[in-house]
Each structure stands twice: as C-alpha cells, then as structure tokens.
Amino acid sequence: MRLSPFRKKSFVGLDLGSHAIKAVQLERTATGWRVTRHSTTPTPEGAIKDGVVIDGDAVTESIRRLLKSGHIHATCANIGVAGATVVVRNVRIPKMPEATLRKSIRFEAGRYVPTSVEDSFIEFEILGYPDDGQMDVLIVAAPKDVVESRVKACQAAGLEVEVVDLEPFASYRALVETDAEHDWAEKTVAIVDIGAHTTSVSVVSKGVFSMTRAIPQGGSTLTGALKQYFKLTDADAESGKTQLDFRELLSDAPQENPPLRVLQPHVDELIREIRRSLNYYQSQQTDAGQPNPVTQVLLSGGSAKMNGLAGYMSQKLALEVTPLGVFDNPRFLVTEDEGHGLEMSVASGLAMRAFARAA
Ligand SMILES: Nc1ncnc2c1ncn2[C@@H]1O[C@H](COP(=O)(O)OP(=O)(O)OP(=O)(O)O)[C@@H](O)[C@H]1O
Numbered sequence: 001m002r003l004s005p006f007r008k009k010s011f012v013g014l015d016l017g018s019h020a021i022k023a024v025q026l027e028r029t030a031t032g033w034r035v036t037r038h039s040t041t042p043t044p045e046g047a048i049k050d051g052v053v054i055d056g057d058a059v060t061e062s063i064r065r066l067l068k069s070g071h072i073h074a075t076c077a078n079i080g081v082a083g084a085t086v087v088v089r090n091v092r093i094p095k096m097p098e099a100t101l102r103k104s105i106r107f108e109a110g111r112y113v114p115t116s117v118e119d120s121f122i123e124f125e126i127l128g129y130p131d132d133g134q135m136d137v138l139i140v141a142a143p144k145d146v147v148e149s150r151v152k153a154c155q156a157a158g159l160e161v162e163v164v165d166l167e168p169f170a171s172y173r174a175l176v177e178t179d180a181e182h183d184w185a186e187k188t189v190a191i192v193d194i195g196a197h198t199t200s201v202s203v204v205s206k207g208v209f210s211m212t213r214a215i216p217q218g219g220s221t222l223t224g225a226l227k228q229y230f231k232l233t234d235a236d237a238e239s240g241k242t243q244l245d246f247r248e249l250l251s252d253a254p255q256e257n258p259p260l261r262v263l264q265p266h267v268d269e270l271i272r273e274i275r276r277s278l279n280y281y282q283s284q285q286t287d288a289g290q291p292n293p294v295t296q297v298l299l300s301g302g303s304a305k306m307n308g309l310a311g312y313m314s315q316k317l318a319l320e321v322t323p324l325g326v327f328d329n330p331r332f333l334v335t336e337d338e339g340h341g342l343e344m345s346v347a348s349g350l351a352m353r354a355f356a357r358a359a
C-alpha cells in the first residue's frame with residue numbers, strides 16, 4: 001500500500017511519565033470534548049529518569065503496546081515536558097520589541113537556566129506591559145536531551161511529534177481554563193500534580209502562570225519508604241499504599257497504624273516543600289505590592305488518589321485542597337463511568353492542542 005502524502009493527521013495526547021505512560025484521544029463536540037479513547041501502561045522500570053528517556057527501545061515498545069491495547073490510531077503525538085530541569089520563569093525586563101527580545105532571549109534565559117543555554121530549547125511569551133517601561137515575560141527552557149529523547153521514542157513508535165508543551169500548561173488547560181463549573185480561571189489557584197518522582201506546583205493567577213516549580217518527590221518516595229521499612233516487594237508496597245487513609249492522622253486519637261506512621265514524615269516533607277513554594281510566590285507578590293494570595297489548591301496526578309491526602313494537606317496548609325480529575329470537568333464527555341481521571345489531565349490537555357483554542 002502506498003501512503004498518501006495527504007494522509008489525514010490524527011492526534012493522541014501522550015504523557016510520558018516516570019511511572020506510567022498515559023494516552024488520550026479526543027473529538028471536538030459542540031460544548032467540549034468527547035474522550036474517544038484513553039489508556040495507560042506502566043513505564044518500564046527506570047526507562048524515564050529526570051524527564052529523559054534513558055531506554056528508548058523499552059519506551060517505544062510500551063507506546064506501541066499502549067496504542068494497540070487502547071485501540072488508538074494516531075499519526076501524530078502531542079507530548080509534554082516537566083521536571084526539575086525544565087525552567088519556567090515569569091520575569092520583568094526592560095520593554096523592547098518582540099523581535100529584539102527574540103534575538104536576546106538566550107542571554108536573558110541564561111540568568112535562570114542552571115545548565116548551558118546552548119543545551120536548552122528556549123521559548124518565551126510576552127505577558128504584558130506594566131506602566132514603567134518594563135515588560136513581563138514568561139521564559140521556558142527545556143534541556144534538549146529531555147525533548148529530543150522523547151521525540152525520538154515517539155517517532156520510533158510511528159508517531160510524529162506535532163506539539164511539545166509544558167505539562168503544567170496542559171493540566172491548566174484541561175482542569176481550569178475550560179472548567180464549566182467553577183470560577184477558578186478568575187482566581188489565583190495552585191495546581192499541584194503529584195506524580196511518582198516529581199510533584200509540580202504552579203500558581204496561576206487569572207490565567208497567568210506566576211510560578212512553576214518541580215519538587216523531586218512523589219508517590220514513589222512513599223512506596224520506597226514502605227518497601228524498605230516492611231521489606232516488601234514493589235507490588236505489595238504499591239498495593240499496601242492504596243489501603244491507607246491519611247485522615248486517620250487527623251483524628252483526635254490516631255489509631256496506631258505503623259504504615260501510616262512510616263509515611264507521615266515523607267508526606268509532611270512534601271507538604272512543607274509545597275508550602276515553601278507557595279510562600280515564595282507570596283513573597284514575590286508582596287514585594288511587587290500586589291498581594292494576590294492562593295485561595296485554592298487543585299490536586300492532580302496519580303498520587304492524588306491517595307485516600308484522605310487532600311483532607312490532610314488542607315489541614316496542614318490551611319487552604320482548601322480539592323482533588324481534581326479531568327473527567328470531573330463536565331466539558332469532557334466520557335462514554336462510561338471512567339472514574340475521575342486524576343492522572344489523565346496532562347494527556348488530555350496535550351490532546352486538546354489538536355484543536356483550535358476554545359475555552
Ligand atoms: N490508588 C492509588 N493510591 C495511592 N497512590 C496511587 C494510586 N494510584 C496510583 N498511585 C501512585 O501514583 C503515582 C503515579 O502517578 P502518575 O501516573 O501521575 O505518575 P507519572 O506521571 O508517571 O510520574 P512523574 O510525573 O513523576 O514522572 C505512583 O507513585 C503510584 O504509586
């Protein structure tokens with residue numbers, strides 16, 4: 001069979017996580033999106049580390065398997081990048097034409113990128129012009145090896161990569177920007193994605209990303225702690241974790257629960273890091289004379305499934321914490337009861353890039 005050069009493009013949103021690879025395919029409807037396919041498969045152990053695909057063959061094989069088992073036919077993938085090495089900065093610099101900034105962006109970005117800018121892809125977006133001859137710019141820098149290794153694994157699985165986006169941008173698109181039930185897009189919210197190895201914290205104020213930070217902790221930190229303390233296998237530690245309920249730690253007379261006691265310091269440390277990020281955001285706002293506090297934390301990612309975690313975090317942070325899955329957003333039509341889709345928001349937000357912007 002000869003492939004027509006005019007073969008129609010079809011898209012899949014592909015979230016290459018360190019623990020699981022998630023795929024979502026969407027169709028546009030009059031009011032939102034129909035989730036035509038979604039599927040997930042475990043990431044081969046150690047195959048994706050710090051955002052980089054280390055074992056390309058294993059990841060390619062998993063993508064192929066995922067597409068096949070999920071009955072997903074696609075020619076193109078929209079993928080994301082995230083993690084501690086991806087830098088997102090909202091900076092104020094002297095006002096200049098966009099073309100001039102494009103020429104000097106590597107120099108500007110060099111102040112924020114810990115590694116060499118030569119080894120990074122750099123993008124920017126002008127956010128606005130405060131009155132004093134300055135401008136606000138969002139700078140994004142992603143290491144080339146993160147992007148290129150991901151693109152390569154997709155290509156080897158037969159998918160052309162159409163869009164490389166930031167994971168927090170994808171989550172925001174799927175969870176907040178298009179949400180029909182709440183007014184979060186008008187407020188200052190924190191989107192916290194707790195994955196396996198990384199927790200990403202973004203503060204978004206009326207649609208503007210004010211801060212994005214990656215904390216190198218997540219569900220695997222907890223699984224590892226259980227595994228080590230109780231000498232369990234990976235599978236037993238994983239399933240043991242799902243049986244626990246963090247609300248027990250809040251009760252007046254906490255029931256003696258050794259596994260919870262083992263996890264508590266790790267969860268507390270993660271919550272402290274999240275608090276530190278929110279405090280950093282807050283101090284910058286106060287310096288700029290525009291206090292705009294976070295009023296709501298939206299919790300996503302696979303580890304947001306941990307029983308009672310939102311309630312526990314809410315108590316510790318003294319903020320409202322809501323676990324939020326993409327299938328909770330009524331603008332996504334799912335055929336059956338698919339659960340909340342807590343870990344599917346990145347893949348969904350990536351899949352949405354296949355369509356013209358429609359909030
Ligand atoms: N029911 C559950 N209860 C507790 N934890 C869960 C549950 N389901 C999944 N997890 C945890 O969620 C994590 C995987 O989440 P997710 O798929 O969002 O991670 P990932 O995107 O692959 O990782 P990362 O973003 O860090 O690269 C694992 O640590 C897993 O143990």
Ligand SMILES: [Mg+2]
Pocket residue numbers: 017018195196301346
């Ligand atoms: Mg993830």
